Amino acid sequence: MHEVGIAHNIVDIAEDYARREGAESIRTVALRIGAMAGVVPEALEFAFETAKAGTLAATATLDVEYVPLLCFCADCQLEFEIKDRFGIALCPHCSEPSADIRQGFELELRYLEVV
Amino acid sequence: MTDVREIGLSVLSDAKETRSRVIQVEKGLISRNQELAEQNRQWFKVSNTLVFNVLSSPGSGKTTFLARTLSDLNNGLKAGVIVGDLATDNDAERIRASGAKTAQITTGGVCHLEADMIAKAAANLDLAGLELLVIENVGNLVCPASYDLGEDFRVVILAVTEGEDKPLKYPKMFKTADVVIINKIDIAEVVGFDREAALKNIRNVTPGAKIFEVSAHTGKGMEGWYGYLKRRLV
16 A cells, blocks of 8 residues: 555656656656665555556656665674565674664655656 | 668667656655655644654554543643544544544555645644644554654554564664553563563664553553653643
């Protein structure tokens, strides 16, 4: 359900920018999605297919850059990646949990390719 | 003949390439919600209303916790509650019994509240006359974490029945908490709740949050929370 609202936001923002630039249609919508953004990529792509109908983005495709979740362990001075999306952030060196999340919350529209 | 066709194709594709262009956007996808949340925050400030947002899993005792808080503090406190629910208004009914004014948002299946829903609901509550506004979010530990509603602080409730590793499983939600309530401590022993592990996990994920261990059912431990709330209300 969450992804439906986000898909509509994507279309709204994209149309707004495309109109302002006098574009006829949007070919590509480039996104940046962090592993911790709370978005299921497949659900977002599915929702986008519905949200884009009848808009300037009607034939647009999504180009998604996924940002892995990186945590930092202060004791070991070590940056490490968490593969499990809602996984526990345990330092691979000392096994202590880390709350210092360095990246992975991104949920952004990067650019549009328009004609 | 072949050469001509090849040239023709390449010109065509070049023309196509030059027609397409890139527009840099670099904008957050929920930035509209953020703007509306800031508007709410200004509005709450002007009307001198303290606002907190309550988040938890379904069944953690949010409504019982709020109903007890509001009826215990109701002596002279003008409070309102915005209740977010997927489909029914049963929770609003229970809160109303405590004497607080309520506004119901039935999201119709949407998993979280957004700032514009709060603006509409708050308009029905005569904000200027309220010292405290509580937002009871939809029971969900994932999506509501991403949506600022304009609140002053966030309260995340964890029931002892949910297990002590929940803060590690939902770090985004717990990281945004200003207050963590450990609820249902009256049954902690029966369900084998590891208190030390839970406290350690909460402190690891959100070192700055205030932690209160309570039973909203029996009232045990609620005084500490009331003290905190009264200090915020001054």
